[in-house]
Amino acid sequence: MAKKVGILTTNFFSPDGTRMIYGGAERYGLELTRLLLEMGYEVSWWQIGSGWKKEILPGVVINTIPETRSEFMTFPNFNQHFYEQAMDVDNAIYFVTFLAYPQVLEKSISISHGVFWDYPGFDHQLPTEAERKEWLRRLHIALSGPQKVVSVDTNTINWINATWPGLSHKLEYIPNFVDIDSFSHRIDHPGKVRIIFPRRLTAVRGVNEAARAANVLTKKYSGKVEFHFVGRGHSDQLEGEALKWASENGGIFYYWQPPHMMPEIFRHMDIALIPTKGTEGTSLSCLEAMAAGCAVITTPVGGLTDLIIDGFNGLLIKPTPNNLIDAIEYLINDEKERNRLSQNAKLTAEAFSVDRWKQKWKKVISEVFD
Amino acid sequence: MIEESNNTIVAMMPVRNESMRYLKRVLEHLSQWVDKIVVLDDCSEDDTVKLARSFEKAVVYENERPLFAEDESALRSRLWNLTIRENPGWIAAIDADEIMEDRIIDEVRFLIDQDYYDAIYFRVFDFWASQTHYRKDGGWDPWTKFCPFMVRYKPGINYFWPRREIHGGRFPSPCEGFAPYYSDIRLKHYGWANEKEHYSKFLFYRQKDLKLFGNIRPHTQSIMISPKSTDLEEWKESRRLYFLKEGIN
Structure with a gap:
């Protein structure tokens, strides 16, 4: 038995x-x-x-x-x-x-x-x-x-x-x-940089800093940059507000997906934001972003430093709106650097x-x- | 046997006197994302059957006597039995005044080709006296409740139905225990979009309430109470995830 x-x-x-x-x-x-x-x-x-x-x-x-x-x-x-x-x-x-x-x-x-x-x-x-x-x-x-x-x-x-x-x-x-096998090749989309916040919409995960960055950068790089907020909120009300906010800004998307769908979403993304402020382990979302070959911007919080070495396979920043905006902008404008971080992140993910x-x-x- | 790929999805829909309402739009939309549409006509007195038959994916049946008014679960049960004849992988229960957001067209394949969950729940938005605004006060609040509209069909299960006159659910009882997924794709319900229909619907539900509960329930009463302007919110369709098509040849 x-x-x-x-x-x-x-x-x-x-x-x-x-x-x-x-x-x-x-x-x-x-x-x-x-x-x-x-x-x-x-x-x-x-x-x-x-x-x-x-x-x-x-x-x-x-x-x-x-x-x-x-x-x-x-x-x-x-x-x-x-x-x-x-x-x-x-x-x-x-x-x-x-x-x-x-x-x-x-x-x-x-x-x-x-x-x-x-x-x-x-x-x-x-x-x-x-x-x-x-x-x-x-x-x-x-x-x-x-x-x-x-x-x-x-x-x-x-x-x-x-x-x-x-x-x-x-x-x-x-x-x-991370299930490496579920991540197939990335999809090219020349002329467009897609940025994903693949977390629940909570303050501790840095959603407010990410939202601020999205507001600023979708205006500055209109038509070139898209932000995708992909995750549930902590309340029905917040989810309604997030959808309304996204619908009023052409460069911002808000939705969520079942876990098995995330590899498909990630293969269309270029930069992943994990601007967490606390209570973090070795984030599954961070690992998925790495396995998908996204350039990761994250923070030296919890176990994230077990995954990311600053400047090698991602960027570690202190999570303030300005730091986040600077880091994203750096990667928007430097495709070569984005690709280098992305390749190293993908390789690192294999250890996990x-x-x-x-x-x-x-x-x-x-x-x-x- | 749970399939992870190439699942079929069959929609099932009861109809009655729908030709001048939303049926054409509903069937046009469904035709974009389901494999077949099983339509059960509950003795319509207009061109509903003719309209439904004009859709290539529709398989249309007709009741000999109307069932909905006396026993909704009998109607749903018959529709289910007709639908499973098509050997579906998944079944979507969509009424003749309901349309999913367009996102479903790009995402349905991803939602059903998996082995993690067997039922998909959606939020329902009741358009109120217009096709632009939905109602959100009290029991109409669309954000707080998810309902099942798609289930995996598992041939080995002994399906049975709850005996309820109204609101008995669209699926047999065992589906209530299926592993769920709560989707953020929303369902648009136009059943209250035409203000001229409100009174007759109120009378229908009032009669049912009195018979079943001995009083008129607050939600039924609220049909005849005009919502404040702040209780109505403009509908904004979610953006389709157009990029999912990139890389598909």
């Missing part, structure tokens, strides 16, 4: 079940589910929700637990409900590290998708010294429980090692992946193939679950 793996996450769908979130973490989740199915496991997911159930892949159900209370950036009640309800589960994956507080199944792995406490908003969420100490205490417990903690970047590993050296034996570096990712994950799963 197939062994069962339960995966605990906060929100694959919105808590009311009406919106599926297609961010990088959710795509990671789908790929990890497929790998577990390939390895012969039965997989089920749990998330916060009002009691609904949905199938996220054929035969893979996501269950919901109506427990929304969070304390010090942890969800102890949610964790406990999962612990009690998942009695027929043999192995657990805590899809986000803090969900492993306070208790984990005996055979369990947790995943860090990157440092999330580097964004200014985090500071006022835990404004006192006492609160911060309590959060750290809980984080330490969450990291101590699972047998392995998979980290998508070296930034997190370095932080944990510097903070709690005793946890280093648990840490496994498995950077995010989905096959390598699967091999590394298989090894960790076999060590912990078998």
Whole structure:
């Protein structure tokens, strides 16, 4: 009989079940589910929700637990409900590290998708010294429980090692992946430079800086430059506003696409903007842009420096509107430089193939679950 | 068997007295992105059947007695059974007053040729007393809700229908559990675009509400309450992703 793996996450769908979130973490989740199915496991997911159930892949159900209370950036009640309800589960994956507080199944792995406490908003969420100490205490417990903690970047590993050296034996570096084979040759479109912002439309991902750049540069290079904002917003209202904004500017597009469609979109793009400001791992979008041969403009945040070496396979900037505008303009006007960065990025992406990712994950799963 | 390429898509559509409304535009549009259109005429008294038959992709059937007014799910169920005779890869449920944004023409192939999800949900925009503005107050708000309009047809499933007189859904019950994708391509609904039709539709839904719920529901009441000008928004068609055609010989 197939062994069962339960995966605990906060929100694959919105808590009311009406919106599926297609961010990088959710795509990671789908790929990890497929790998577990390939390895012969039965997989089920749990998330916060009002009691609904949905199938996220054929035969893979996501269950919901109506427990929304969070304390010090942890969800102890949610964790406990999962612990009690998942009695027929043999192995657990805590899809986000803090969900492993306070208790984990005996055979369990947790995943860090990157440092999330580097964004200014985090500071006022835990404004006192006492609160911060309590959060750290809980984080330490969450990291101590699972047998392995998979980290998508070296930034997190370095932080944990510097903070709690005793946890280093648990840490496994498995950077995010890209399916190289799904990226075919680029499509030429002489006389036009297409720039893509392939992220969810949130402030932390730098959408406001990118929008400012789009407004300025589509006017300055009218007819030559197109901006494509490709990703869902964090609210229905924002998506409506973004569509309206795009419809009023001929050089700006707003839409979103299913993940399998992104390689087709990227092959028509020249420059990718990843102007993220915090809470970043090794961005799937950045890797896809690299695999597609886009010249990437990004920031030295989270795990992005595991992917991009400034001036070799992309540009690293501090994410301000002016820095972004300057960097984009530099690449609009220097096709040779754009192509050099693009070729190096494509080559770099091969080190992050989905096959390598699967091999590394298989090894960790076999060590912990078998 | 889930196919990742060369899927066919068949539209299914119930019709009744549509020849002077939007049917011609709807069938012209559908002809650009589906392989066949199964039309079930619910005893029209005008040229609806003749108009539908003039479209090359249309396969037209006629009911012997009208079904919609007494039992919408019976009508939908019969239409479904006629549609699956065409052995579709995917089925689109489009009514005679609904048109997808033009984006669908370039993107439908990418949406259905995959094995990640089996149902595609869309947002519906109700054009109100015009073909230029949609209504967005209360239950008319188009931004907050997605509905399924396309599903993969899986021959091995035992399909059955909910017994509901109205709003029973366009697909059999098992489709509700299909893995979803929420598309940003929007559906334009012209059912409320002609103000002269509002009162007769209000009476129809009022009668159904009284029979089924014992009272008139707020959404039905809102049909006869004119929206404020701020509750109407001008429609702006999304730009087609014209570049997807580049590189295709």
